[in-house]
Amino acid sequence: MIEVHVNQDIALPHGFSEYVIESERDLDLTFSGSGKCQAFIRIRKCPNLRIRTFTDAGADISYLFWNDSDTPITADESHEVMADASLKIAYGECNHAETKRNVWVALRQNGAYALVSSATLAEDKKNTRMEVVNYAPHTVGEMKNFAVVLKGGNFFIDAIGKxxxxxxxxxxxxxxxxxxxxxxxxxxxxxxxxxxxxxxQASHAMSIGRMDDEQLYYLQSRGLSMRQSIMLMSTGYLMPITEFIDDEGLKERLKSEMEEKIARL
Amino acid sequence: MKSLMIKDLHVEIEGREILKGVNLTVNENEVHALMGPNGNGKSTLLAAIMGHPKYVVTQGEIEYDGKNILEMPVEERSKAGLFLAMQYPQEIPGVTNSDFLRAAMNVRRERPIPLFSFIREMERTIKELDMKEDLAHRFVNEGFSGGEKKRNEIVQMKLLKPSLSMLDEIDSGLDVDALKIVAGAINKQRQETGMSLIIVSHYERFYELIEPEFTHVLVDGKILLEGDAELARKIDTEGYDWIYKEYGITPERKEEKPVPVSIGTCAVRETVEKAVGK
Known part of the structure; x- marks a missing residue:
């Protein structure tokens, strides 16, 4: 685990690596990688976080940003993906503080692929703008966002595919x-x-709303209470993000963190 | 002995009375066929027993195992041993079958079922119902065919082991082979657990496989006629007309549904017709 307290250019090693960002001041970080890299980045504190990543041609890189901050964060990110490279970014936003995030992904060269996904348990203001731009032929951009919004939560997402x-x-x-x-x-x-x-080829699917009364009745008719049904649905929405990085130890840790959060619902 | 006792049950939906005084007793290890023409209250009766919030009981009693279940929320009725295999099972996107079933099994146990035992039991049941192996990992009923949804209801019944199961047209949407598989699974569970059954079906073929001992015919919100398995057979071959004749009943004509029209077209036509002085 590498602690990050100052502005840095980080070259990702092959395989799995783990970072913790903690700073009372604003930070400016750059990540770059080639080959197959998986990075888990826990954000403890940083009022304004600027992140740039570079995914080299042919590389296969995954980032999981896990927000653990109990103070507000504003993040501004840009991600460049080169030829035949794959970039996967996921955001775990299950903390109890405001987040404002602006994500921009450029599929810069032929054959580039990017996935931006998020799992949010919103009890505060969670405001995201994400834009994935196909600049070159034969490129694929995907966005997948799942949120469970609780009392006091203010969830906003502007997802732009261009x-x-x-x-x-x-x-x-x-x-x-x-x-x-x-x-x-x-x-x-x-x-x-x-x-x-x-x-x-382009598509979008969106749903927003309460659990349907008929769905709730169906779950209850199998013996689940309202609270248990809510926990079950929330697990279905949020838990998949804990599997994002291929590291068994990390998966176990995130899973138990998430279970604890859902059990408090 | 766990018995279901229904006395003088009146049920309304959205202010309209559907059941008008139903009496029914189902004892342990008994199989009852509930028949009757469409729209006469069969599904309403099952939904009212399970506790669907839209069905309001205005009069009468339902007791199960000596307890007044009308005072129990839906999940408590389930935990008391009641199970309803629904005519139109809900889709729950985002929740996998295995997470759903494990949660449902755990609420009726003191200690959570060990993961390994659960997987073994689930796999065995999936095989018994001849379903695809990936069922456990798929979202509850999402993208299932009609027949798959019905079989998935029976998978749930097998794993939750109710003492009284109500099957609401579980056989519709099943082909002949699937029907045999489902009936076989139901019969096996009856032998193993002494589960009693209330079956709503329009088809003699299903009743031949499950063999009900009692038949009740529900007409206009009341049980009009009761008998043994022979009655179900007679209805299958002769329909309901002889019952209407025997009891001097004129079946209620369903209101003609208005044909949907486009308001836009009508308005235009009306204006034009007015203008030309028709």
Missing amino acids: IVKGAYASQSHQTSRALCFEEGQNSEIIPELLIDENDV
């Missing part, structure tokens, strides 16, 4: 789902597809 002219045979797909259980919360999802090329 394919520029000339980026033919490209794809842009996105899914966003928010589950809300109680009064006194606010959820908003804006799915956007901005397409300036004919030969493309």
